[in-house]
Amino acid sequence: GAVVSQHPSRVICKSGTSVKIECRSLDFQATTMFWYRQFPKQSLMLMATSNEGSKATYEQGVEKDKFLINHASLTLSTLTVTSAHPEDSSFYICSALRESGYTFGSGTRLTVV
Amino acid sequence: QQQVKQSPQSLIVQKGGISIINCAYENTAFDYFPWYQQFPGKGPALLIAIRPDVSEKKEGRFTISFNKSAKQFSLHIMDSQPGDSATYFCAASIGGYGGATNKLIFGTGTLLAVQP
Numbered sequence: 314g315a316v317v318s319q320h321p322s323r324v325i326c327k328s329g330t331s332v333k334i335e336c337r338s339l340d341f342q343a344t345t346m347f348w349y350r351q352f353p354k355q356s357l358m359l360m361a362t363s364n365e366g367s368k369a370t371y372e373q374g375v376e377k378d379k380f381l382i383n384h385a386s387l388t389l390s391t392l393t394v395t396s397a398h399p400e401d402s403s404f405y406i407c408s409a410l411r412e413s414g415y416t417f418g419s420g421t422r423l424t425v426v
Numbered sequence: 427q428q429q430v431k432q433s434p435q436s437l438i439v440q441k442g443g444i445s446i447i448n449c450a451y452e453n454t455a456f457d458y459f460p461w462y463q464q465f466p467g468k469g470p471a472l473l474i475a476i477r478p479d480v481s482e483k484k485e486g487r488f489t490i491s492f493n494k495s496a497k498q499f500s501l502h503i504m505d506s507q508p509g510d511s512a513t514y515f516c517a518a519s520i521g522g523y524g525g526a527t528n529k530l531i532f533g534t535g536t537l538l539a540v541q542p
Contacts, residue, residue, distance in 0.1 A: 319469070347529060356515060356532045357470070406469045408530070414460060415519075415530055417469035 315341050317409050319418030326397055326425055334392045334421045336407030342387035343409035348380075351404040351420075363390045397425040428453060430518050432533030439540050445503040447536045449516035452497065456518040460530075461490065461501045464513045473501070473514075506540045513537050 316339040326332045336346055344365050349357040361371045361382050369382035379401075381393040390409075394401055402425045407418040431450045439445045449459075457478055462470035476483045476490040476499065483490045489502040503510055516533040 317469075354535075354537075356534050359529050359531075362529055404467075408469075414458070414472060414475060417462075417471070420467070420469045422467065 315409070315411055315413065315416040317343075317407065317416045317418040319407055319421055321421060322419060323422045324424070326423070328398055328425055329396055331393055331395045332397060332423060334394075334405055334407075334423075336390045336392070336409070336418050338388045338409045338411075338416075341409075341411050343390075343411065344387060345410045346384060346390040347408040347410070347415075348382060348390075348392050349406045349408065351406060353404075357406060360392075394423065397423070399425045401425050428531055430516060430531050430533040432516050432536060434536060435534070436537040437539070439506045439538065441506065441508060441540055441542050443506050443540075445506045445510065445538055445540070446500060447514055447516070447538075448498065448500045449518075449533050450496075450498045451518050453518070453520075454497070455520050456531075458519045459490070459492065459499050460517050461488070462515045462517065462532075463510075464515065464535075470515060503538075506538075508540045508542050511538055511540050 318337045320335045346363040348360045351357045360375045361369045363369045363382045363384040365384045371377045384390040406420045408415045460475035461473045463473050464470040474485045474488045478494050487504045492499045514536045517530050519530045520528040
């Protein structure tokens with residue numbers, strides 16, 4: 314079945330630094346990937362839609378200069394949280410779209426200290 | 427119009443019982459309605475999905491009931507087991523089933539606890 318690998322699963326970074334999260338489709342090509350953010354006991358909130366070879370589309374209220382998304386190939390999308398602050402601490406989840414639907418990664422727990 | 431409303435927020439069911447979670451939507455353009463199961467610290471996993479041209483779909487112990495006129499759909503978990511204890515999300519999208527690029531809108535989630 315379709316597998317989406319997300320790395321790292323957990324990361325702790327210092328305030329003011331940047332951290333990159335990778336999302337890979339292992340056995341299929343994904344023209345479109347999505348990035349979500351989930352706070353404890355809350356739903357998944359879509360941050361942006363990532364399209365291979367073009368600029369990402371960000372949801373209203375999401376800072377595009379803070380959350381940099383790159384979708385340079387059909388199997389890889391990356392999310393970089395720049396100048397991270399404690400309020401950026403959250404669970405970040407990617408998803409890839411294929412003909413049979415959406416497949417989600419296992420998520421990345423980001424803690425900014 | 428992009429919202430998907432989900433209820434209840436939490437649910438406690440005895441082992442062997444039926445768990446029922448409901449969702450409602452406004453946007454009649456939605457044409458793909460999946461349900462996801464999420465365990466703590468993990469990404470959501472697809473349980474079952476339905477398109478609006480059918481009123482019911484069953485896969486194992488999981489059944490989706492879909493009422494197009496009422497713009498509602500529900501998940502029924504038969505013979506609920508302690509291992510089913512998780513958070514369940516309904517979702518909806520336009521063209522998400524078939525290779526289109528539209529985004530998936532999630533419901534607010536239901537925390538299910540199945541007591542042994």
